[in-house]
Amino acid sequence: MPSRALRADAERNRCLLLSAAQDVFAERGIDAPLDEIAKRAGVGNATLYRRFPTRCELVAAVFTNVVRDVNAALERALASPDPWLAFVDHVTYLCELQAGNRALADLLANGTHCDTELNSLRAHARDGTINLIERAQTSGELRPDFRYDDLTLILMSNAGLLQRTGDSNPTAWRRHLGYVLDGLRTPA
Amino acid sequence: MPSRALRADAERNRCLLLSAAQDVFAERGIDAPLDEIAKRAGVGNATLYRRFPTRCELVAAVFTNVVRDVNAALERALASPDPWLAFVDHVTYLCELQAGNRALADLLANGTHCDTELNSLRAHARDGTINLIERAQTSGELRPDFRYDDLTLILMSNAGLLQRTGDSNPTAWRRHLGYVLDGLRTPA
Numbered sequence: 047m048p049s050r051a052l053r054a055d056a057e058r059n060r061c062l063l064l065s066a067a068q069d070v071f072a073e074r075g076i077d078a079p080l081d082e083i084a085k086r087a088g089v090g091n092a093t094l095y096r097r098f099p100t101r102c103e104l105v106a107a108v109f110t111n112v113v114r115d116v117n118a119a120l121e122r123a124l125a126s127p128d129p130w131l132a133f134v135d136h137v138t139y140l141c142e143l144q145a146g147n148r149a150l151a152d153l154l155a156n157g158t159h160c161d162t163e164l165n166s167l168r169a170h171a172r173d174g175t176i177n178l179i180e181r182a183q184t185s186g187e188l189r190p191d192f193r194y195d196d197l198t199l200i201l202m203s204n205a206g207l208l209q210r211t212g213d214s215n216p217t218a219w220r221r222h223l224g225y226v227l228d229g230l231r232t233p234a
Numbered sequence: 235m236p237s238r239a240l241r242a243d244a245e246r247n248r249c250l251l252l253s254a255a256q257d258v259f260a261e262r263g264i265d266a267p268l269d270e271i272a273k274r275a276g277v278g279n280a281t282l283y284r285r286f287p288t289r290c291e292l293v294a295a296v297f298t299n300v301v302r303d304v305n306a307a308l309e310r311a312l313a314s315p316d317p318w319l320a321f322v323d324h325v326t327y328l329c330e331l332q333a334g335n336r337a338l339a340d341l342l343a344n345g346t347h348c349d350t351e352l353n354s355l356r357a358h359a360r361d362g363t364i365n366l367i368e369r370a371q372t373s374g375e376l377r378p379d380f381r382y383d384d385l386t387l388i389l390m391s392n393a394g395l396l397q398r399t400g401d402s403n404p405t406a407w408r409r410h411l412g413y414v415l416d417g418l419r420t421p422a
Contacts, residue, residue, distance in 0.1 A: 192413075199395060199410045206394005207387060222387045225380075226410075229417025 060097050062087040067108050071149030076105060078149070106161030109153055113167040116140070120174035130187035133178055134227055137197065141204045141223050145212070151205035189232045200226055248285050250275040255296050259337030264293060266337070294349030297341055300331070301355040308362035318375035321366055322415055325385065329392045329411055333400070339393035377420045388414055 066087035070078045080101065084094040098104040119139055126132035144151035175194060182188035204219055211218040254275035258266045268289065272282040286292040307327055314320035332339035363382060370376035392407055399406040 196409065196413070199399070199406050200413075202398040203391035203395040203410055206397060207391040209394060210390040211387070218387055221384065222391055222414075225384070225388075225414055225417040227417065229413035229415065233421065 056097075059087070059089050059093050062089060063094055063097055063104075064107055067104050071105070071108060072147040074148065076149040076152045080104070102160030105149075105153075106164045109150070110161070110164050110167065112143070112150060112153075113164060113171060116143070116171050117167060117174065120171060120178065123178055124174060124181070129178075129181040129185040130231070133182040133188055136175075136178055137200065137227065138220075138223065140197075140201060141219060144201065144204055145208055145216070145219055148208070148212075151201075151208055154201050154205075187232055189230055192230055244285075247275070247277050247281050250277060251282055251285055251292075252295055255292050259293070259296060260335040262336065264337040264340045268292070290348030293337075293341075294352045297338070298349070298352050298355065300338060300341075301352060301359060304328070304331070304359050305355060305362065308359060308366065311366055312362060312369070317366075317369040317373040318419070321370040321376055324363075324366055325388065325415065326408075326411065328385075328389060329407060332389065332392055333396055333404070333407055336396070336400075339389075339396055342389050342393075375420055377418055380418055 063083065067083045070083045070086055074082070080094060081091055083104070084091045087094070094104075098107065119136065123132040123136045126135075140154055144154055172194065175197065179188065179192060179194060179197070183190055183192070200223075204223065207219050207222055251271065255271045258271045258274055262270070268282060269279055271292070272279045275282070282292075286295065307324065311320040311324045314323075328342060332342055360382065363385065367376065367380060367382060367385070371378055371380070388411075392411065395407050395410055
């Protein structure tokens, strides 16, 4: 059993690695080089591989909390009295998360096959989102032909737009999303 | 002055290189490795660099005709009696060109600073597109806050979507574009 000092050291390294991984994934996407993460954390590659033997484990450790936040936002959206506004706000929130984090842009659009807990949280997010869509359709404001998979298309195109405008025109995605959302509203 | 046989040989190599470049750019984008193009054409790298000393010259040789086609399509669109349908058809045509050709997806969305003729053709396309937008706005069907730069955003997001769905779901872009175009129409 490791001594208290060794455990504290391991905990410190884990924390440094997660914080570095969050930054490097945000800047360079989910395929960012792992040695860059170790370097940013100020630890050796061996320490990184001891804490997180696979990329999947590192991705899961970084993003599980984010998907938890998405689920909490979904709960609030489902409790909102205006189903259309709740839908619009939630889609905007997801696109906003993508804008702040390149790795998340990939993760939200494409998913990952990494970790059971992350995947079950994502499955929960999917169910909540389908409820949100159906509520907005029942209220008559979201067009009836909109499907859950269409939201994935929106997140993918948003990721592509962010990739091309993120630095030069950081609010371009809002303008584009505005047109898309107007296209999703049932004609008055 | 080269002999007739030498000239014929040079012409044959040029043709092989342009055809290979068109395919490789289409598959791998405008930054595709040049040695892959030489290999596909069945000529040596030295021959490629003799015919096209810079990537720009090769890009210009491949895409000048495409931008000419875009301009011809614009002329037809501007002559159409229905300004809104002409706008919709032209945007769809551009997105369709992107779907067939990854390099074109980049070129249409981001432009290039390569070649004077290509750039002047692109400037001509820009003017024609602005006319097309204004005509559809004057007819009352395209919303008045739509700007030329918004079309670039649409082409960028389409390029990003194609990048992520091109193989797995080759018609996804049409569904997404449909929502966008519905969002661009002035509410009835």
